[in-house]
Amino acid sequence: MVKTRKNLKNALIELLGEHKISEISIQKITDTAHVTRGTFYLHYEDKNDFISRTLAEIMTGFFDAVIVRADYVNDKWQYGENGNFRLFSINKAFDYIEENAKTFDVLLNKYENDDFRAEFESKLSKLLTEFFDQSKTMLNSTDGSKFSTDALSDDILIAYLVSAHIGIIQLWLQGGMKYTARYMTKSVDQINDAIEAQFPVSGFFVSQL
Template sequence: MSSELDPRIMKTKRQLKVALIKLLTSQSTQSLSIQQITETAEITRGTFYLHYRDKQDFIQTIINDFVVDLFQSALIDGKESLEPKIQISEHVAYVFSLEKGFKYMADNYQTFIVLFGLTGKNNFAMKVELAFRKHLQLFLKAVNLTESQQTAHLKLKADFIITGLLGTMKNWLAEGIIYSPHFISRSTYNFIHEKDNETVSISDFFFE
């Protein structure tokens, strides 16, 4: 069994994730101490150092894990959504389900309020933006939109959509998720796909 799948390790990492978010609701990453982290997670310092080199390694790893969790919750097989425009096999192209993404954030509201508030080295929003760009490039490759076909217009459109989507996510959380995940995802989807055409493009990575 992989050590990553060891139930004891998984439990320890869950405890550490919960501890980090709990501590960051009232203080900065700079002021955190390893003693606070281990006491809040109810683990020993020895156990902590089995998994992380130091505090910054721990914080960076946990934040990266949250980014991965968000995309794992929202990426879906794109075959069904792409079929009106292109024939594609199952499990070839993955698209980002806006509703699943917004619902995941709503279900973990306090966690994402804390995460989107982080700046500097631990800037969560920047890490999410980089993940969007990575998965978008994988999508474009899967639908055979090569780099030579990615015009300045498409690249600017990608910048516009990703920046706008991140802003929408942060504002929606900051305002106390006053709109349901279904409503905000549907509205965002309509904005992204406004004046869409028959050709597969950047906007098709973002699905309802």
């Protein structure tokens, strides 16, 4: 079952990179995946159900892989599965995308619909909003100066951070990933360090090199 779903997912990515959705039939999907139509219908109701659920699984797999938990103690992050903060690991993100480059290149750069990128932005925005809210709670209970967001409206900073990070991922993929995942992590880290000097809340994006 797992192998069948993986084959169907890979077939979808291959077809989305070459065709419009309207040109992709269930027959074309099953032929590319080397499975029967009967097998397809054991897993999915129709083409729309298949595409929707497959893209959702890809998105969930990405965020499950890159989100780390931590607590902020003595001016530094202490990582652990029971941490109260959910942070975005830059190095895990670039490593994951490097391992699944074709999938993300198609869905972020070639897929005719913007729904995958829109969902990506939505999930990242929600995580950042959660981080901001937790940071403000910390402001009320500790010194909290590290987490001040007073310098700029939350929605503006969130929109900037989300667009910037997704844009860098898209650019990296469009350029054929000529830089390594490690180099990309260090580069984004340097940019975020510069931003963090003015807007410390951008510390949501971390690296664990």
